[in-house]
Amino acid sequence: MSPSTVWFVVIGASVGAYLLKLTGLSVPAGALKRPSIRRAVELIPAALLAALVAVHTLTDEGALVVDFRLAALAAAAIALALRAPFIVVLLVAGGVGALGYVVAG
Amino acid sequence: MKPNTSERARVVRDGVSLGTAVGLYGIAFGATATAAGLSVWQASVLSLVMFTGASQFALVGVLAAGGGPFAAVGSALLLGTRNTIYGVRLAELLAYRGWRRIAAAHWVIDETTAVTVRENRQELSRLAFASSGSALFLFWNLTTVAGALGAQSFGPVLQAALDSVVPAAFLALLWPRLVPGADLLREQRIVAVGGAVIALALTPVVAPGLQIIAAGLAVLLAIRGFSAQPDGASSQRDETPPLEDPHPLGDGSV
Numbered sequence: 110m111s112p113s114t115v116w117f118v119v120i121g122a123s124v125g126a127y128l129l130k131l132t133g134l135s136v137p138a139g140a141l142k143r144p145s146i147r148r149a150v151e152l153i154p155a156a157l158l159a160a161l162v163a164v165h166t167l168t169d170e171g172a173l174v175v176d177f178r179l180a181a182l183a184a185a186a187i188a189l190a191l192r193a194p195f196i197v198v199l200l201v202a203g204g205v206g207a208l209g210y211v212v213a214g
Numbered sequence: 215m216k217p218n219t220s221e222r223a224r225v226v227r228d229g230v231s232l233g234t235a236v237g238l239y240g241i242a243f244g245a246t247a248t249a250a251g252l253s254v255w256q257a258s259v260l261s262l263v264m265f266t267g268a269s270q271f272a273l274v275g276v277l278a279a280g281g282g283p284f285a286a287v288g289s290a291l292l293l294g295t296r297n298t299i300y301g302v303r304l305a306e307l308l309a310y311r312g313w314r315r316i317a318a319a320h321w322v323i324d325e326t327t328a329v330t331v332r333e334n335r336q337e338l339s340r341l342a343f344a345s346s347g348s349a350l351f352l353f354w355n356l357t358t359v360a361g362a363l364g365a366q367s368f369g370p371v372l373q374a375a376l377d378s379v380v381p382a383a384f385l386a387l388l389w390p391r392l393v394p395g396a397d398l399l400r401e402q403r404i405v406a407v408g409g410a411v412i413a414l415a416l417t418p419v420v421a422p423g424l425q426i427i428a429a430g431l432a433v434l435l436a437i438r439g440f441s442a443q444p445d446g447a448s449s450q451r452d453e454t455p456p457l458e459d460p461h462p463l464g465d466g467s468v
Contacts, residue, residue, distance in 0.1 A: 122287040123263035126294040131319035133301015150299045155402045156409030158388035160429035163410035165381040181378030206378020
């Protein structure tokens with residue numbers, strides 16, 4: 110992707126994200142309260158975030174792989190289950206990932 | 215009743231400490247963005263103008279995987295739709311008009327919404343929103359630059375650490391939706407497992423990034439399929455707990 114295309118993506122997505130926020134603050138109360146719309150907005154992030162977790166943990170350049178990132182994710186899940194603060198979760202994942210990389214080569 | 219000084223201090227302290235803690239996460243964003251091939255400027259424009267972490271990570275994640283412009287913008291905007299719903303909730307609490315509303319919209323994100331909805335008086339809601347929003351905006355942008363510059367000197371071990379931090383960050387964002395107390399807990403769990411499976415299954419066959427979009431669109435289709443029946447209770451108030459769905463998405467054995 111050329112640098113100008115990347116700029117187009119960066120600016121286009123940024124402006125779009127702002128307009129999504131502004132729309133919410135500006136629409137009349139009740140406009141987005143249809144249960145099916147609320148349900149969609151409640152559930153879509155779970156699908157996207159889970160997809161991102163899976164793809165960033167288990168794939169590399171289009172292939173399925175298992176490596177140090179899976180150990181790091183498991184450690185992060187344990188930290189989350191123990192109600193560790195966000196920053197601790199990230200540090201645990203980074204530490205375990207780095208260790209796994211060094212150990213597994 | 216007018217909030218007293220200690221109430222105001224508490225709200226500001228909570229807002230600022232939340233903003234500071236989450237702002238640190240900007241280091242990971244800056245580093246990930248430059249590792250994905252963005253310039254320091256491009257990473258900064260995302261943090262300044264997009265200013266919604268999950269969408270920013272999704273966008274650079276798709277670019278890092280070699281995805282096209284459509285997939286990158288699409289996944290960022292799909293994740294950004296939740297800010298629209300946050301805005302609807304905050305509009306009542308903050309009751310900003312005119313230019314204040316246009317400015318405030320920029321800070322309508324997960325964290326500011328979480329602290330703002332805890333307060334039930336307008337003055338405290340506005341204070342919570344402004345203190346968390348300003349702290350987050352400041353730290354998020356400073357740490358983005360720090361991470362973007364720092365990543366240029368990363369060796370392979372630090373790169374491995376960073377590669378491990380990114381999925382953990384997405385998991386941390388996902389986590390509150392999957393534990394008891396979440397709205398639509400059962401559906402959230404089914405949808406999360408479905409999204410992960412769809413994305414992994416499609417990874418070898420579609421252009422990078424499209425598997426993420428496909429996971430989101432699959433949910434939309436599933437919802438259309440099962441909410442075709444009584445949408446009648448559409449006049450419910452915002453606070454009404456979500457209905458137990460009479461026709462669940464699946465067998466719920468997750």
